Amino acid sequence: MKPTSILLAPLALAATLLTACTPTIIHHTTYYTDTSHTAQYQDTRIRFLVMHYTEIDEKQSLDVLTHEQVSAHYVIPDHPKEKNGEPIIWQLVPESQRAWHAGLSSWQGTTELNAASIGIENVNLGPIDTPQGRTWQPYPPEQVNAMIRLAKDIVTRYNIPPTRIVGHSDIAPQRKIDPGPLFPWKQLYDAGVGAWPDDATIAKELAGRDPHAPTDVRALQQKLARYGYEVATDGVLNDSTRRVFAAFQMHFRPADYSGNPDAQTDAIAQALLDKYTQAAPPEPARPAP
Numbered sequence: 001m002k003p004t005s006i007l008l009a010p011l012a013l014a015a016t017l018l019t020a021c022t023p024t025i026i027h028h029t030t031y032y033t034d035t036s037h038t039a040q041y042q043d044t045r046i047r048f049l050v051m052h053y054t055e056i057d058e059k060q061s062l063d064v065l066t067h068e069q070v071s072a073h074y075v076i077p078d079h080p081k082e083k084n085g086e087p088i089i090w091q092l093v094p095e096s097q098r099a100w101h102a103g104l105s106s107w108q109g110t111t112e113l114n115a116a117s118i119g120i121e122n123v124n125l126g127p128i129d130t131p132q133g134r135t136w137q138p139y140p141p142e143q144v145n146a147m148i149r150l151a152k153d154i155v156t157r158y159n160i161p162p163t164r165i166v167g168h169s170d171i172a173p174q175r176k177i178d179p180g181p182l183f184p185w186k187q188l189y190d191a192g193v194g195a196w197p198d199d200a201t202i203a204k205e206l207a208g209r210d211p212h213a214p215t216d217v218r219a220l221q222q223k224l225a226r227y228g229y230e231v232a233t234d235g236v237l238n239d240s241t242r243r244v245f246a247a248f249q250m251h252f253r254p255a256d257y258s259g260n261p262d263a264q265t266d267a268i269a270q271a272l273l274d275k276y277t278q279a280a281p282p283e284p285a286r287p288a289p
Contacts, residue, residue, distance in 0.1 A: 046158045048117035049165045053124035053178045061123055072101040072119040080146045087146035105171040106230035113171055126180055136182045144184050148191045162195035163276050173247035181254035197271035211264035220261045223269040
């Protein structure tokens with residue numbers, strides 16, 4: 001048996017090498033594709049995760065998002081049903097397809113985020129105006145749990161950086177306020193999803209300043225532009241700039257989202273830049289086409 005084994009070994013090796021070098025030929029309906037060569041410069045279509053609220057109940061949300069000219073990849077009920085102890089989440093659009101959830105939008109230099117993101121709609125009524133003033137519907141714990149499970153899975157599969165997990169108000173601050181000041185950004189961060197500033201860094205950046213003291217408008221505009229917001233950097237505190245400041249505050253300081261450029265907002269912005277922009281991996285270099 002030994003001579004036979006010795007003869008068969010090189011043949012087996014040759015067969016292995018031949019198989020490894022054989023192109024992968026895929027037959028389509030009227031043509032073949034050869035996938036033996038892979039381009040070095042490519043990346044995933046999905047680079048952002050965008051959170052929304054529906055402003056209507058679950059039944060209405062499913063009807064609107066499946067029949068009207070708006071859609072989202074996922075809808076998380078306010079009280080999800082469970083199967084085997086795990087939440088059931090509606091998926092309306094395959095992740096490989098573009099959903100119509102972001103509209104006119106911009107983040108970190110990318111515009112029209114529908115083409116580069118996954119959108120999650122959370123069933124929530126949003127702002128509720130009463131004679132006593134505006135209130136907001138909270139996000140129930142079971143919905144937050146489902147949100148964390150889904151977001152962690154998406155972020156892991158597509159390697160989405162923390163600063164690219166945003167709200168609709170972040171990417172479209174001139175026209176949107178969802179997912180609102182009660183959205184659990186800090187809970188998501190504690191679970192490993194999204195960005196959040198460190199308290200110690202905020203205190204260091206404040207350096208004893210009154211948190212409510214006015215700060216330089218242009219400097220704050222520049223910091224938010226570096227972080228990802230589409231905002232002018234002209235030092236003018238107009239309504240457009242105030243809406244951007246308010247969107248940032250609603251995300252990272254929901255206790256006060258008046259849009260005023262104060263020292264605490266400036267410190268939070270700098271703390272986020274210190275934590276994420278310096279450590280963020282650079283975009284891969286792409287040669288000119």
